Amino acid sequence: MKRIAALLVILLAFGTFAFARGEQGGAAGGGQTLIGIAMPETHVLRWQKDGASLKSIAEAQGYRAEVAYGDADQNQQNRQIQGFLTQGAKLLVVGNINDGVNSVIADAARDNVPVIAYDRLIMGSADYDYYITFNNFKVGQFQGQGIEQGLNLKSATAAAPKYITLFAGSPTDNNSKFFFDGAMSVLNPYIQSGALKVVGPYPETSADNANFQRIATENWQAPIAKTRMENLLSNDARNVTLDAVLAPNDTLARAIIEACLADAKYSGGKLPVVTGQDAEFDSALSIKNGQQYMTVFKDTAKLAEAAVLLADQILKGQTISIPGAELASGALESIGDTGRKKVKAYLLEPVIITRDNISIPVNAGFYSDAEAARLR
Numbered sequence: 001m002k003r004i005a006a007l008l009v010i011l012l013a014f015g016t017f018a019f020a021r022g023e024q025g026g027a028a029g030g031g032q033t034l035i036g037i038a039m040p041e042t043h044v045l046r047w048q049k050d051g052a053s054l055k056s057i058a059e060a061q062g063y064r065a066e067v068a069y070g071d072a073d074q075n076q077q078n079r080q081i082q083g084f085l086t087q088g089a090k091l092l093v094v095g096n097i098n099d100g101v102n103s104v105i106a107d108a109a110r111d112n113v114p115v116i117a118y119d120r121l122i123m124g125s126a127d128y129d130y131y132i133t134f135n136n137f138k139v140g141q142f143q144g145q146g147i148e149q150g151l152n153l154k155s156a157t158a159a160a161p162k163y164i165t166l167f168a169g170s171p172t173d174n175n176s177k178f179f180f181d182g183a184m185s186v187l188n189p190y191i192q193s194g195a196l197k198v199v200g201p202y203p204e205t206s207a208d209n210a211n212f213q214r215i216a217t218e219n220w221q222a223p224i225a226k227t228r229m230e231n232l233l234s235n236d237a238r239n240v241t242l243d244a245v246l247a248p249n250d251t252l253a254r255a256i257i258e259a260c261l262a263d264a265k266y267s268g269g270k271l272p273v274v275t276g277q278d279a280e281f282d283s284a285l286s287i288k289n290g291q292q293y294m295t296v297f298k299d300t301a302k303l304a305e306a307a308v309l310l311a312d313q314i315l316k317g318q319t320i321s322i323p324g325a326e327l328a329s330g331a332l333e334s335i336g337d338t339g340r341k342k343v344k345a346y347l348l349e350p351v352i353i354t355r356d357n358i359s360i361p362v363n364a365g366f367y368s369d370a371e372a373a374r375l376r
């Protein structure tokens with residue numbers, strides 16, 4: 001009888017333990033396993049959406065998830081990442097600001113905490129293995145194609161050239177180079193034929209570092225782009241009418257448009273063809289109203305979903321398989337090259353958006369109902 005009671009106690013204890021385990025680490029996910037999510041900034045709206053999606057999807061999978069925003073300040077983000085490690089995070093999802101992040105990525109590696117570089121590649125580090133993003137060269141190609149289409153460059157001639165000025169994203173964000181090089185892969189042939197003339201600095205590719213720095217926009221700050229545009233309008237572009245501005249994202253596109261609208265040459269008449277990216281609501285509205293010409297839709301909810309799946313598979317030691325994302329290989333493999341290591345890069349597909357297909361992000365549920373109603 002005593003033995004049966006003892007057995008019962010053991011069984012009960014095991015049952016409770018198994019139940020507790022089932023709750024924590026069952027099929028639904030990692031239970032109390034903490035995932036630390038470090039996003040770079042909030043002044044570009046997408047990161048607020050990315051952070052919120054990552055957290056809610058990870059929690060729905062049964063993980064504990066914390067999000068921190070770095071305010072475009074790498075020291076601040078490093079402190080946040082250190083905080084995640086101190087709290088015992090088992091995996092980090094990091095959209096960094098600049099290479100200053102490398103010391104904390106090394107700390108994570110020392111603690112055996114895997115890191116997923118999110119959207120932005122962490123350059124110069126050999127301390128992590130995974131990167132998930134969109135095909136950023138293609139994002140740039142779409143921007144180039146938007147200008148090609150908006151200016152009808154295929155019919156332009158050197159005798160009656162079109163005028164463009166060039167902007168790039170943050171010089172410390174590796175994506176900026178891919179966006180720019182993708183765009184210039186479409187535009188350079190027209191510049192070389194004389195059909196398109198560049199006003200202001202002309203880096204043929206991002207490899208021309210001196211000129212690239214001159215068109216880059218520190219930390220993607222809209223006021224910097226606006227001031228640079230105002231300066232261009234009153235100096236280099238004073239005696240021409242600009243037909244296009246290569247703008248690397250929506251936040252900067254709207255700042256550039258604002259500068260143009262304050263200039264008599266453009267305010268009453270035709271704005272240049274201005275590109276963008278992120279399909280931010282304000283830009284989608286601007287496109288609908290015929291101001292901004294195009295944007296690139298990157299469904300960040302899908303990126304967050306794919307990143308959490310990747311995290312889950314890494315934490316469970318499973319074979320990595322991410323539906324809807326392509327593992328970069330061949331020519332694309334360089335997308336995962338940190339300079340010290342080729343990490344596995346998983347790429348999602350961006351979509352080019354103009355006035356004609358604004359319904360794509362709307363129907364994908366990318367906006368709130370109230371916003372969607374204004375875009376229909």
Ligand code: BGC
Binds near residue numbers: 249277278
């Ligand atoms: C992202 C863009 C974003 C930009 C500024 C880039 O790394 O890919 O979507 O607009 O950062 O935050």
